[in-house]
């Protein structure tokens with residue numbers, strides 16, 4: 001078989017060799033980062049096309065430059081497919097990333113300084129949901145709701161109380177580290193009471209929504225943003241979906257509001273990803289993601305661990321290492337796991353008393369292992385390997401666990417057709 005990247009190899013050995021090393025790293029580790037996935041080779045091929053070369057400022061049939069008829073067809077296919085996938089009235093497929101998508105949503109609907117009610121970052125929200133180190137916190141006035149201290153679930157009483165008190169122009173739901181289902185209807189009811197726009201950022205759960213393993217935010221939400229590279233398993237990038245009434249404002253906010261020329265090669269790859277997500281197999285895939293997360297959660301609980309909300313309904317679990325009475329915390333746990341080839345990220349837990357740099361928890365997700373065809377038994381086995389890693393001090397034991405990780409990885413090969 002030909003070398004997949006033969007031109008890259010001949011022009012730039014340095015970059016090529018790092019690509020090769022990164023591919024090997026992905027093949028030989030167990031990826032548990034809840035926000036990552038392995039896009040298909042079809043998606044990766046679409047990214048590496050001459051569509052990269054075209055400037056297409058504007059929208060299909062309304063471009064500023066000539067030569068865009070074919071590009072128009074591609075972007076229109078992406079729009080049609082994603083509208084079907086999420087039952088959306090309008091779609092913009094141009095956002096380069098989740099962060100710029102959210103920036104565009106705010107720009108389209110709010111004035112600077114307007115109030116937004118969103119989940120506290122440390123409880124599972126995202127930087128673009130009002131963190132003071134992010135543009136969102138600087139440009140808008142965020143009021144934050146929290147998770148219930150006992151249950152770890154969204155405290156709807158507080159959401160309603162804060163909504164009635166502050167009368168926000170927008171209510172935001174959708175999170176980076178929340179292991180339970182989101183009750184969009186309940187948010188809609190509260191938004192209606194105060195006449196707020198309901199914005200759902202489903203960056204994490206979009207794949208589950210597409211595969212019907214999580215409820216669709218439509219018809220409850222007015223606007224929905226999402227990344228395309230997490231559970232949706234597409235290229236890096238994002239989308240904004242909305243009710244027709246917001247369509248013009250959203251399109252204007254993306255271009256020329258926050259972006260210039262769209263990345264049409266990414267848009268082609270998004271179209272491929274949407275096609276894949278429309279297939280019946282994708283439903284199976286997303287159900288398996290949840291089954292794997294639940295099996296992993298169950299195993300952790302059997303091993304005596306404490307999980308935020310005591311389990312999961314979606315693709316991720318949050319392990320509270322402090323409540324689990326472990327001697328390692330977020331930073332060391334992440335590093336120790338990396339040393340045996342298990343890749344995850346440290347994470348704050350609700351009401352964390354430790355710092356974001358070395359928080360009390362780790363976040364574990366199953367989208368990647370599920371893409372590699374692992375099932376419940378492998379998910380349980382991975383929980384055991386995590387447990388052994390966190391509890392041992394022995395170098396030989398850690399080496400043995402690393403062997404187990406390599407063995408498991410080789411049984412579930414990644415990108416078999418990619419020959420470098």
Ligand SMILES: Cc1ncc(COP(=O)(O)O)c(C=O)c1O
Pocket residue numbers: 035096097098099100102125126128174175176201202203204227237238
């Ligand atoms: C809920 C949520 N929104 C937005 C984003 C931002 O996406 P990006 O990293 O593509 O800017 C993320 C990324 O993790 C996220 O979790």
